[in-house]
Each structure stands twice: as structure tokens, then as C-alpha cells.
Amino acid sequence: MPDPQLSSQGKLHHLLTLDGLPAATLRQILDTAESFMDVGERDVKKVPLLRGKSIFNLFFEPSTRTRTTFEIAAKRLSADVVNLNIATSSQTKGETILDTVANLTAMHADMFIVRHAQSGAAHFIARHVAPHISVINAGDGRHAHPTQGLLDMFTIRRYKGEFGHLRVAIVGDVLHSRVARSQISALTTLGVPEVRVVAPKTLLPPGVERLGVRIFHDMREGIRDCDVIIMLRLQNERMKGARLPSAQEYFKQYGLTTAKLAFAKPDAIVMHPGPMNRGVEIDSEVADGPQSVILPQVTYGIAVRMAVMAMLAGGGND
Amino acid sequence: MKIHIKNGHLVDPKNDRDGRADLYIAAGKIVAVGTAPADFHANRVVDAAGCIICPGLVDLSVRLREPGYEYKATLESEMLAAAAGGVTSLACPPDTDPPLDEPGLTEMLKFRARNLPGPRVYPIGAMTQKLEGARLTEMAELSEAGCLAFSHADAPLTDTQVLLRAMEYAATFDYSLWLRPLDPFLSRGGIAHDGPVATRLGLPGIPTLAETVALSTILLLARQTGVRVHLRRLSARESVAMVRAAKLQGVRVSCDTTIQNLHLSEMDLLGFDSHFNLQPPLRSLADRDALREALKDGSIDALCSDHTPLDEDDKQLPFGESTPGASAVELLLPLTLKWAREMAVPLPRALDLVTWKPAQILGIDAGHLSPGAPADICVFDPAAEWTVSPALLRSQGKNTPFLGQRLQGQVRYTVIDGHLDYGG
Numbered sequence: 001m002p003d004p005q006l007s008s009q010g011k012l013h014h015l016l017t018l019d020g021l022p023a024a025t026l027r028q029i030l031d032t033a034e035s036f037m038d039v040g041e042r043d044v045k046k047v048p049l050l051r052g053k054s055i056f057n058l059f060f061e062p063s064t065r066t067r068t069t070f071e072i073a074a075k076r077l078s079a080d081v082v083n084l085n086i087a088t089s090s091q092t093k094g095e096t097i098l099d100t101v102a103n104l105t106a107m108h109a110d111m112f113i114v115r116h117a118q119s120g121a122a123h124f125i126a127r128h129v130a131p132h133i134s135v136i137n138a139g140d141g142r143h144a145h146p147t148q149g150l151l152d153m154f155t156i157r158r159y160k161g162e163f164g165h166l167r168v169a170i171v172g173d174v175l176h177s178r179v180a181r182s183q184i185s186a187l188t189t190l191g192v193p194e195v196r197v198v199a200p201k202t203l204l205p206p207g208v209e210r211l212g213v214r215i216f217h218d219m220r221e222g223i224r225d226c227d228v229i230i231m232l233r234l235q236n237e238r239m240k241g242a243r244l245p246s247a248q249e250y251f252k253q254y255g256l257t258t259a260k261l262a263f264a265k266p267d268a269i270v271m272h273p274g275p276m277n278r279g280v281e282i283d284s285e286v287a288d289g290p291q292s293v294i295l296p297q298v299t300y301g302i303a304v305r306m307a308v309m310a311m312l313a314g315g316g317n318d
Numbered sequence: 319m320k321i322h323i324k325n326g327h328l329v330d331p332k333n334d335r336d337g338r339a340d341l342y343i344a345a346g347k348i349v350a351v352g353t354a355p356a357d358f359h360a361n362r363v364v365d366a367a368g369c370i371i372c373p374g375l376v377d378l379s380v381r382l383r384e385p386g387y388e389y390k391a392t393l394e395s396e397m398l399a400a401a402a403g404g405v406t407s408l409a410c411p412p413d414t415d416p417p418l419d420e421p422g423l424t425e426m427l428k429f430r431a432r433n434l435p436g437p438r439v440y441p442i443g444a445m446t447q448k449l450e451g452a453r454l455t456e457m458a459e460l461s462e463a464g465c466l467a468f469s470h471a472d473a474p475l476t477d478t479q480v481l482l483r484a485m486e487y488a489a490t491f492d493y494s495l496w497l498r499p500l501d502p503f504l505s506r507g508g509i510a511h512d513g514p515v516a517t518r519l520g521l522p523g524i525p526t527l528a529e530t531v532a533l534s535t536i537l538l539l540a541r542q543t544g545v546r547v548h549l550r551r552l553s554a555r556e557s558v559a560m561v562r563a564a565k566l567q568g569v570r571v572s573c574d575t576t577i578q579n580l581h582l583s584e585m586d587l588l589g590f591d592s593h594f595n596l597q598p599p600l601r602s603l604a605d606r607d608a609l610r611e612a613l614k615d616g617s618i619d620a621l622c623s624d625h626t627p628l629d630e631d632d633k634q635l636p637f638g639e640s641t642p643g644a645s646a647v648e649l650l651l652p653l654t655l656k657w658a659r660e661m662a663v664p665l666p667r668a669l670d671l672v673t674w675k676p677a678q679i680l681g682i683d684a685g686h687l688s689p690g691a692p693a694d695i696c697v698f699d700p701a702a703e704w705t706v707s708p709a710l711l712r713s714q715g716k717n718t719p720f721l722g723q724r725l726q727g728q729v730r731y732t733v734i735d736g737h738l739d740y741g742g
Binding site for chain 1: 512513514516517518519520521522523525589590592631634635636637638639
């Protein structure tokens with residue numbers, strides 16, 4: 001089947017997932033983001049690339065940081081931004097997703113940034129929008145969070161240079177994580193020779209090794225000699241079911257502490273997509289420590305999102 | 319009404335007929351095969367040149383949506399669709415609203431159906447009141463009202479003791495229970511087969527264990543109670559092996575699968591198209607291939623459409639929010655033929671799975687062309703090709719994963735109870 005992200009001319013029209021995108025496209029986005037890095041450091045933090053374009057933040061699931069960084073990115077490109085927080089409850093009261101999309105289209109939208117609790121929701125919306133509208137997936141269920149995956153690659157490249165010699169460990173709730181899926185797609189596509197996932201069996205989806213990763217259940221073994229350690233957020237509701245007995249036990253087994261971090265390479269970087277649960281998946285000493293690049297990730301997220309928007313709107317340097 | 323169907327190739331799996339023969343119908347019965355009876359003067363001659371004449375299809379799972387879901391489909395639309403698909407008898411599961419748990423509801427459905435053109439409708443009664451899985455229904459009353467078997471549809475049955483009692487009670491009167499094996503806990507929250515595709519797409523999984531654990535319970539209880547059990551809509555390779563073993567042990571068990579599970583797999587989910595959101599979920603290619611083999615070697619006894627017409631809003635949603643199910647009764651014949659072609663199964667053997675075999679499971683006099691039998695007949699052109707499109711489907715539900723597919727085999731005439739209900 002044709003890639004739903006590409007236009008009939010084969011250009012990137014939507015960004016729904018990193019799964020299946022060629023390495024050259026990923027690199028092009030990272031390079032474009034690099035060129036936007038200085039915009040945030042100027043006095044006038046704006047470039048006119050998207051002037052006159054209307055971008056709608058369409059969040060069916062609450063989010064503060066992702067929505068904010070998209071908003072900042074769009075404004076730095078001089079676009080008009082409208083934020084819509086559509087609680088799932090108001091949706092069930094009547095208006096369907098497609099009604100919402102049709103209404104916003106009638107308001108001459110140019111781009112939708114979509115977050116939704118269901119895997120595949122961004123694909124669904126992309127399939128139903130008018131042909132001139134681009135859709136960026138800002139997180140759909142457990143499926144994908146492509147701009148997060150890209151900003152993570154951007155961060156890794158900034159700190160570690162090229163990808164071809166790295167060993168990367170992704171630690172935690174891979175099962176429920178759209179971030180992990182996008183990271184795994186990007187890391188394997190960009191040629192990282194060893195991608196590991198580290199988690200108890202209850203937090204790994206079946207057949208995850210077929211995504212091209214090595215499975216570890218022991219945290220120390222899993223991060224041994226790694227260049228990059230990516231910690232995943234563990235949502236509190238995971239403790240309510242039968243997947244985990246307690247936050248304390250999880251932290252003891254899989255929480256990143258200074259002692260465990262010593263098993264990784266001395267110059268390993270520590271990443272986290274946020275928001276962090278300190279004392280659950282990561283110790284404050286590590287989160288705020290010298291190897292942490294968690295705050296730079298947020299800064300880079302703006303440049304990466306600018307790059308994606310600019311490219312989809314046709315104004316990128318391609 | 320006397321009908322003479324001539325020039326066709328007649329296939330009657332039960333009577334082992336497979337050759338050129340005419341068929342003669344009078345007063346709702348088949349009166350002769352081959353040679354016309356003395357002084358037979360047809361009111362209507364049907365030319366079946368180039369066509370197959372076979373028993374009308376018996377579909378073990380067709381949701382007619384009445385009572386309760388008339389906005390999704392009506393008895394009129396779905397019976398017409400079934401007739402257009404060559405189906406002359408159908409069993410409808412009790413998952414209506416309210417469920418078919420009272421004689422009055424069953425009688426009403428049968429009465430409504432009898433007064434409309436289209437197939438014979440056989441309601442399957444609810445096994446527990448309101449399908450709540452707690453108290454048994456009045457099975458004897460329901461049986462008198464026309465229920466040929468009892469089922470729990472897809473409603474969760476959490477209390478194993480209730481299942482045991484239902485089996486004991488049904489066995490008392492030799493009623494058959496139709497059960498879809500599904501463990502409500504292991505399937506909880508699941509959307510897609512718990513395999514590599516669901517992992518990649520981030521869809522919550524329904525493991526094969528949800529089917530096999532429940533199946534194992536059913537088979538053990540069935541062996542203990544001696545009840546007749548028909549297992550509905552098997553989806554997994556392991557299930558087939560378990561049923562095969564149980565049959566060898568003498569458990570009175572039969573089973574079916576659906577045309578969707580026979581032709582599609584988890585791979586079809588990759589575009590997140592809600593039309594592939596089905597129950598049971600589309601499983602691995604290995605599962606699909608095992609179902610295809612098991613149908614060929616007779617381990618699976620019948621093939622059904624599992625017709626579930628939905629309105630457009632049910633499918634115009636992200637995958638996980640859409641309602642599972644496919645409109646399928648019109649595709650039962652062409653998809654049976656497609657499987658037979660791909661698996662090199664002779665036509666009589668393939669048609670057996672949608673005529674005589676399901677008729678036996680349902681316990682009705684149908685699915686064969688013996689003189690004296692009810693005149694339920696399907697005439698189809700095996701070579702005619704058509705493309706599945708919303709406009710061509712008579713069902714009110716246009717929700718099929720086969721949209722746009724080119725299929726071979728098209729029904730020309732359907733005779734039900736001696737009346738030309740389709741193609742006249």
C-alpha cells in the first residue's frame with residue numbers, strides 16, 4: 001500500500017509515523033532543524049516562512065509541553081496558531097472527529113497538529129482532510145510520536161555525532177509507549193547497530209524483538225556499555241493493574257540511579273521524553289546530574305518541530 | 319408455482335451429484351431432478367446455462383439487527399441482501415436489543431421474517447437472561463417458540479459454573495449450545511491480534527490464549543456433560559488442533575469459521591483501516607493458513623459470513639474506537655469459491671461447507687436437492703466477475719474489508735420455498 005504520508009509527487013505531506021520513512025528523509029529533517037537552532041537565540045525570534053498559515057493544535061488528549069512547543073515552533077515560523085483542547089467527553093456529547101475536522105477546514109486551516117488517545121487516530125484524520133491540509137501526529141495512543149522521536153535523534157546527534165557506532169538502551173514501559181516505538185523506528189533506520197529495550201516482561205509487547213531490538217530484563221546488563229540511555233515515563237495507573245506490584249519495587253529494579261548509571265559508558269547521556277516521575281523511573285540525582293540532557297531535549301524539540309512544519313508547508317530548504 | 323430450472327450444472331454435495339441436470343419445483347418442493355415428472359407444466363422456466371445449480375446457502379451467523387438496532391439495518395434490507403447472496407436459511411445470534419431471551423421476542427422475529435420475502439430465519443436463543451451470564455433462560459419455552467440452539471453471542475461469560483449448569487440443562491433436552499470461545503479477562507481492553515503487527519501499530523492485543531483458554535474450558539465441560547456444542551468463529555491454529563483432538567475423544571462438538579478470518583490476516587491492519595476491525599480479530603498468516611487447511615480436511619465443519627451490518631458512523635472512527643464487524647452475507651458464496659480455487663478444493667466439497675454441513679449443524683431439512691425436499695435453491699454464474707462496492711451491496715451495511723476487491727461468482731437466481739425471491 002502507498003505510504004499515506006507522501007503526496008502524489010512523493011513528497012512528505014503528513015508526518016504520522018517514522019516507521020517506514022527513509023533515512024535520507026530523517027536526516028533532512030534533522031539538518032533543517034539544525035538551521036533553525038539560532039532563531040531561538042535571536043532578539044526577534046521569528047522567521048516569516050509560514051506567514052499567513054493557520055495551524056490548529058487539535059488535542060483530544062491533554063498535554064501541556066508538547067502543545068506548547070508546537071505553539072512556540074509555529075509562532076517562530078510566523079504562523080497563526082489556534083489551540084483546541086477537545087476533551088474526549090465533549091466528543092462523546094455529539095460532534096465526531098470528522099465533524100470537528102470539517103469545521104476547522106471550513107475555517108481555512110492549513111495544518112493540524114493532532115494528539116489522540118487512540119492508535120491510528122492521526123492516520124484516520126489524514127485520510128479524511130482536504131488535500132491541501134497537512135497533519136502532524138503529536139502522539140496517537142501507543143502507536144507513534146514522530147516529532148518526539150526526531151527530537152531525540154537530534155539530541156543524540158548533537159551529543160554523540162553519528163549513529164553508526166552507538167549502543168542505545170530504552171528503559172521502561174515500552175508496551176504503552178508511543179515514544180519508544182518512534183525512537184526504535186528512527187534508531188534502526190538511522191543505522192544504530194544495537195538498540196536495546198530493558199523492562200519486565202509485563203511492560204514489553206509481544207514480538208518486540210521483531211522491531212529490531214535486543215531484549216533485557218536486568219537493568220544493569222541492559223545499560224552496560226551503552227552510549228545513550230533513554231528512560232520512559234511510567235504512568236501511575238500501571239500500578240493499579242497486575243502489571244507491576246508497586247512503584248517502590250519498580251524503582252528498585254528499573255529506576256535509573258547513579259549506581260546503575262555506572263554500568264553505562266562513562267560519557268553516556270541520559271534522556272527522558274518527560275514529564276518525569278522522579279523516584280519512580282529516575283532518581284533526581286541522575287535527572288539533574290551532569291549526564292542528563294533532558295532539558296536540552298525540550299529546547300531542541302522546538303527547532304525540530306519548526307523543521308517539520310516548514311517542510312510539510314513546502315517552505316523547507318529542500 | 320411450478321419452476322423448471324434448465325441447462326445448468328447441478329451440484330448437490332449431500333447426494334453426490336455433480337453434473338448437467340434440470341431441476342423441477344412444484345408447491346414449494348423439489349419434485350424431480352434430471353427428468354421431468356409426468357404432466358409437469360412449468361409456470362416459469364429459468365435458464366441456467368453456464369450456471370451452477372446448488373442448494374440454497376445456509377449461513378450460521380447473520381445479524382438482522384432486529385430488534386433494537388434498526389438504524390444499522392432492518393429485516394427487509396438484510397433479508398434481501400441474504401437472498402441476493404444465495405442464502406436461503408440463516409441463523410441469527412441472540413445479541414439483539416433486547417436479546418432473544420424470551421419466547422415472545424423470538425416469535426415476533428420469526429413472524430416478521432415469515433411475512434417478508436427472503437430466507438428462512440432461525441433465531442438462536444440466548445443462553446442466559448439478558449445475556450448477563452447469571453440466570454438460565456427458559457430454554458424449553460424458547461425451543462417451542464422456534465429456537466434451534468442457544469448461545470451467548472459475544473457477551474462475556476465469566477462464571478464457569480453458569481456455563482456448566484447451562485450445559486447440563488441443555489443436555490437434559492438435547493439442545494445444542496453455540497459458543498464462541500473467548501476469555502473475557504484475557505481479551506479485556508484488546509483490539510487486535512496480539513502479534514507483531516499490533517506491537518508495531520501500538521494496538522492493545524487480544525492474545526490467542528483468550529480463545530484457547532476458553533475453548534479448553536468448554537471442551538472439558540462438554541465432555542463431562544455430554545452436551546452438543548457448536549463452536550463459533552474459530553480464529554486460531556491451536557483452536558483447530560484442540561477441536562480435532564476433542565472430536566477424536568468423542569466429544570460432541572462441531573465448529574465453524576468466518577470468511578473474513580479465512581482470507582485476511584493481521585497484516586491487513588497496517589493502514590489502520592477500521593474495516594479490518596473484526597471479532598474475532600484477524601490473526602497471523604499461520605493462523606489463517608491453518609484455518610484454510612482445516613476447512614479443507616474437514617476439521618472445521620462449516621463456513622459462515624458472520625454478517626454484521628453497521629452504519630457508517632460506527633466505522634468512521636479511529637481503529638480502536640470503531641465497532642468491530644463486517645457486512646458479509648453477500649460475500650459468503652464468492653469468498654467460498656475463492657478459497658476453493660486457491661486451495662484446489664473441488665466445487666462440491668466447497669459448497670458442502672455452506673449448504674449441507676451447516677444445515678446439519680442447525681438441524682434443519684435444507685442444504686440438499688433431494689426430491690421431496692424444500693425448494694431452496696441457488697443458481698450462480700461461477701465465472702462472472704464483479705468488484706465489491708457500496709452500490710452493489712444490498713445490505714444496509716456497507717462495511718466490508720473487501721471493498722474494491724474483484725471477486726468471481728455471482729448469484730443469478732435464489733429460490734426460497736418454491737418462490738423466486740431473487741433474480742426473478
